[in-house]
Amino acid sequence: MAKKTTMDAARTTVKAGNATAPAGAPQNAAQTARTPQNAARAAQTPQNAAQAARTPQNAGQAAGKPRNTQAAGAESNGSFPTLEVRNLSISFGGLKAVDGFNVVIEKGQLYGLIGPNGAGKTTVFNLLTGVYKPDTGTIHLDGKNITGKKTIEINQEGIARTFQNIRLFKDLSVLDNVKVGLHNHHKYSTLEGILRLPSFYKVEKEMNERAMELLSVFDLDKECDYKASNLPYGKQRKLEIARALATDPKLLLLDEPAAGMNPNETSELMETIRFVREKFGMTILLIEHDMKLVAGICEKLTVLNFGQVLTQGDTSEVLNDRRVITAYLGE
Amino acid sequence: MTKNKVRIQNAVTYGMVVLFWVVIQIMDRTGHLTSLFKGLLVPLCMYAILAVSLNLTVGILGELSLGHAGFMCLGAFSGAFLTNCLETAVPSMGLRFFMALILGAVVAGIFGLLIGIPVLRLKGDYLAIVTLAFGEIIKNLINVLYVGRDVNGFHFSMKDTTSLGMDKETGVVLIKGAQGITGTPRAATFTIGILLLLLTLFIVLNLIHSRAGRAIMSIRDNRIAAESIGINITKYKLMAFSISAALAGMAGVLYAHSLSTLQASSNNFGYNKSILILVFVVLGGLGNMRGSIIAAMLLTALPELLRGLNDYRMLIYAVVLIVMTIFNSSPKAIEIRSMVLSRIRGGAKKEVA
Numbered sequence: 180m181a182k183k184t185t186m187d188a189a190r191t192t193v194k195a196g197n198a199t200a201p202a203g204a205p206q207n208a209a210q211t212a213r214t215p216q217n218a219a220r221a222a223q224t225p226q227n228a229a230q231a232a233r234t235p236q237n238a239g240q241a242a243g244k245p246r247n248t249q250a251a252g253a254e255s256n257g258s259f260p261t262l263e264v265r266n267l268s269i270s271f272g273g274l275k276a277v278d279g280f281n282v283v284i285e286k287g288q289l290y291g292l293i294g295p296n297g298a299g300k301t302t303v304f305n306l307l308t309g310v311y312k313p314d315t316g317t318i319h320l321d322g323k324n325i326t327g328k329k330t331i332e333i334n335q336e337g338i339a340r341t342f343q344n345i346r347l348f349k350d351l352s353v354l355d356n357v358k359v360g361l362h363n364h365h366k367y368s369t370l371e372g373i374l375r376l377p378s379f380y381k382v383e384k385e386m387n388e389r390a391m392e393l394l395s396v397f398d399l400d401k402e403c404d405y406k407a408s409n410l411p412y413g414k415q416r417k418l419e420i421a422r423a424l425a426t427d428p429k430l431l432l433l434d435e436p437a438a439g440m441n442p443n444e445t446s447e448l449m450e451t452i453r454f455v456r457e458k459f460g461m462t463i464l465l466i467e468h469d470m471k472l473v474a475g476i477c478e479k480l481t482v483l484n485f486g487q488v489l490t491q492g493d494t495s496e497v498l499n500d501r502r503v504i505t506a507y508l509g510e
Numbered sequence: 511m512t513k514n515k516v517r518i519q520n521a522v523t524y525g526m527v528v529l530f531w532v533v534i535q536i537m538d539r540t541g542h543l544t545s546l547f548k549g550l551l552v553p554l555c556m557y558a559i560l561a562v563s564l565n566l567t568v569g570i571l572g573e574l575s576l577g578h579a580g581f582m583c584l585g586a587f588s589g590a591f592l593t594n595c596l597e598t599a600v601p602s603m604g605l606r607f608f609m610a611l612i613l614g615a616v617v618a619g620i621f622g623l624l625i626g627i628p629v630l631r632l633k634g635d636y637l638a639i640v641t642l643a644f645g646e647i648i649k650n651l652i653n654v655l656y657v658g659r660d661v662n663g664f665h666f667s668m669k670d671t672t673s674l675g676m677d678k679e680t681g682v683v684l685i686k687g688a689q690g691i692t693g694t695p696r697a698a699t700f701t702i703g704i705l706l707l708l709l710t711l712f713i714v715l716n717l718i719h720s721r722a723g724r725a726i727m728s729i730r731d732n733r734i735a736a737e738s739i740g741i742n743i744t745k746y747k748l749m750a751f752s753i754s755a756a757l758a759g760m761a762g763v764l765y766a767h768s769l770s771t772l773q774a775s776s777n778n779f780g781y782n783k784s785i786l787i788l789v790f791v792v793l794g795g796l797g798n799m800r801g802s803i804i805a806a807m808l809l810t811a812l813p814e815l816l817r818g819l820n821d822y823r824m825l826i827y828a829v830v831l832i833v834m835t836i837f838n839s840s841p842k843a844i845e846i847r848s849m850v851l852s853r854i855r856g857g858a859k860k861e862v863a
Contacts, residue, residue: 308738334740342738348731350797351724359728362721363740369749372720373713379720386721404515426739 259322261286261430261462267306267316276302278486280316282464284430284479289456290464291477291494295507298483300466301343304432308340309333321429335363337429341419343438343466349408353399356407356418357390360425365389390425396458397421397451413444417451424459431455433465437472445469449476474498482506520715523800524708530807531704550814552768555703556761557810559710561790561802563757566714568788569797570723571750572730573630574638578758579783580645583774584621585614585759586766587652587685590694593767594684595659607697611706611763618759621648622752630747645784652774657685690773691766698767706764707803710757714799717753726750793834805834 260283267280277299284290292300305311307318309330317326325336339360348356367382394400397417402410407418416436423431436452437445449472455461467473473480474494481491484506490497497503534551537543560578567575589610600606629640656667660677667673671683685691717723725746728736737743766772776782790809794801812830816823837843 310734330737331740331742334738340738342735346732346735346738348728348735350731351727355724355727358721359724359736359741360739362725365721367721369717369720369722372722373716375716382721422735422739 259319260284261288261321262307262464263319263322264307265317265319267303267318268314269302269306269311270314275486277306277313277483280306280483280486280488282481282488282491284462284464286462287456287460288462289452289476289478290462291473291480292464292466292483293468293470293473293480294483294489299486300483301434302486303483304340304434304466307333307432308338334426334428337427338432339423339426339428339430340432341416341423341434341436343434345412345415345419347407347415347419347422349406351407352403353394353405353407353410353418354387354390354403356422357393357425358386360422361386361389364425364427393421393425396454413440413447416440416448420451420455424455424461429462431461431463433463433467435466435468437467437469442471445472448472452476470498516719519800520719523711523715523803526800527704527707527711527803531701534700546814546817547811550811551700552698552703552764554807554810555700555707556765556768557787557790557806558707558803559703559761559764560758560787561794561806562707562710562714562799563754563761564787565791565794565797565799565802566717566750566754566757568791569795569802570718570730571726571747571754573747573751574634574788575641575751575754576638576781576784576788577625577641577643577645577648578754578787579779579781580641580648581618581622581755581758582762582765582783583645583648583652583779585618585762586772586779587691587762587774588617588759589614589763590691590766590772591657591684593694593697594691603695603697607695607702607763607767610767611760614763614766615756615760618762619752619756622755623748626748626751626755630744630751642781642784645779645781649774649776649779652685652690653688655685656683656687658683688773688775690771692771694766694770694772696768696770698764703764706760710760711799711803713753713757722746722749789831793831793838795838801838808834 262282262284264280264282267277268275269277280299280303282290282292292303294300302311306313309325309328309332312327317324319325320333320336320338323336325333325338328336348359351359365382365386367376367378371378391400391403394403397414397420399410399414399418399421402414407415410418420431420433420436433452437448440448452463452465453476456463465473465477477494479492480494480497482489482497482500482503489502489506490500534543538548560582564575564578567573567578592610592613593606596606596609600609625641625644629637629644632640654668656669656671656674658665658667658671658674658676658681660679660681662677665674665676665681671686674681674683676683718727725736725741726749728739728741729743729746733743765778772778787806790806791802793809794803794805808830809827813823813827816826819826837847
């Protein structure tokens with residue numbers, strides 16, 4: 180079974196390489212251009228120096244749209260990669276779940292994190308979102324150090340995620356699920372809410388409009404009154420993405436978005452993810468086992484095995500790497 | 511669409527309470543109320559307030575608290591204490607009662623906040639155990655508390671009246687340990703009770719259907735997800751818990767002003783009381799405020815109204831409990847209910863057409 184998947188993956192790789200070529204081309208170019216620096220970084224160059232050196236190259240990429248999040252100060256002027264993780268490690272007891280994890284994700288990239296079961300992929304997500312505190316290493320979001328911050332602070336800095344096992348607010352309506360996501364962007368005090376002052380009606384109206392806008396992007400607007408738990412599985416996945424987007428993140432983490440989906444649903448999901456990236460200019464990091472999806476939409480990949488980075492680079496290269504195939508299938 | 515639905519639901523709840531008030535008023539005017547039932551009216555309101563406020567913790571926040579009687583006890587004693595203290599300073603009984611209500615709510619709310627900070631880190635059974643213990647501690651502390659006042663000011667003791675060491679001429683003992691507070695004016699009336707119940711409903715329902723309420727319910731449904739989208743868990747847990755405590759404190763003040771002697775006995779504020787309120791909440795449906803009110807009123811009135819039946823009283827009470835549970839929670843019963851409802855609605859629509 181597993182073998183077949185990989186073969187499929189290998190076959191689709193060629194196609195995917197072609198398909199993503201137009202979108203990925205400039206970035207790939209930039210990536211190649213940066214290779215010497217990667218080497219320099221590996222040689223433990225002081226971080227700031229490395230970042231300064233990289234600035235001119237990224238300037239071209241940084242033409243992205245201005246964001247309306249509470250920008251993280253003057254630092255986040257776009258000359259930094261959206262996510263830069265260095266030497267991230269955590270152990271649980273004697274087990275090194277993640278060991279020396281590095282990744283650089285540029286703005287607007289669709290980045291894949293793959294690896295066999297138990298490789299530490301979800302642990303990486305939990306480290307990025309502050310569920311676990313790393314033993315070593317740093318996490319920079321848009322050039323701002325967010326290492327060791329709390330989950331809610333990290334969300335306010337601009338990382339939102341979905342979960343491997345769907346975690347919706349199951350007794351709330353679909354609309355309310357998204358409105359909870361808008362919590363930190365449309366505010367009125369609790370007292371204003373209880374006394375039903377005019378600001379309550381005004382902000383609630385804004386929230387409803389924004390939430391319906393998001394729901395209609397995911398084709399969920401007709402179901403806005405449903406209880407979240409009454410949605411079919413595929414739509415629950417979509418709602419989770421919509422809720423994460425409601426927090427207006429800079430980086431979206433998707434943990435196995437295609438888990439439990441049939442091929443039709445998966446290809447629909449691929450479209451949705453692509454659409455989200457284009458429509459919101461979103462940077463996306465996703466964990467996925469479905470090689471077809473990974474090969475189809477990810478521009479770059481990092482492969483984890485036993486908590487360590489096995490290899491990283493362009494999708495087509497990584498998927499044809501012998502070590503990756505070995506990691507999935509064994510010797 | 512949803513918003514209108516919510517509005518209608520809330521209007522029905524308020525309407526129900528107002529209707530109850532009107533019916534009781536009419537019965538009172540026409541002389542259909544027995545003195546036994548008249549004595550029940552204030553407790554009915556009190557239990558309804560307690561049930562609604564506990565439902566905020568249990569049904570909306572999703573944490574099992576068994577210390578509700580403790581908060582009620584705090585409110586009752588601080589309220590009654592204030593009314594007695596200000597007897598000469600503020601002659602108007604109504605004003606004193608009003609001040610007592612506010613003080614009772616504030617004191618209970620502050621304690622809710624203080625206790626909530628350590629306790630809300632616990633989950634499920636542990637939270638229940640700690641809140642249960644809290645309720646008992648409060649009750650027992652007040653049971654041995656002596657407070658008196660003389661020209662020099664207030665005196666406190668945990669031993670007895672004489673150890674207060676007060677001036678013989680001007681000294682007045684306000685709280686007499688196990689004998690509690692005596693001489694509180696019986697200012698609580700049914701109308702005030704209903705007004706307080708409406709106030710409670712107003713606060714709780716508006717809170718639930720606002721930004722804060724959604725945050726609280728998101729914590730109940732999935733704490734990890736709520737955290738991941740930037741909801742401040744501690745803040746909203748404490749908010750729900752302390753508002754719930756404050757409203758219980760208010761109910762306590764109402765209770766204190768319906769008795770001439772207020773004692774911190776296990777009959778009044780013991781854990782049985784907390785369990786009783788929890789029974790109302792569970793029977794009325796978690797998160798269902800209207801259900802809480804109905805359950806509280808029905809189950810408070812029932813044992814008293816059935817007093818004539820002596821031995822069969824508790825039997826009927828038990829049967830009612832079982833029937834209510836089935837009606838509210840059994841999947842089959844819910845199915846039948848929704849079928850009947852849709853048939854009624856379908857009929858109404860046809861008529862309109």
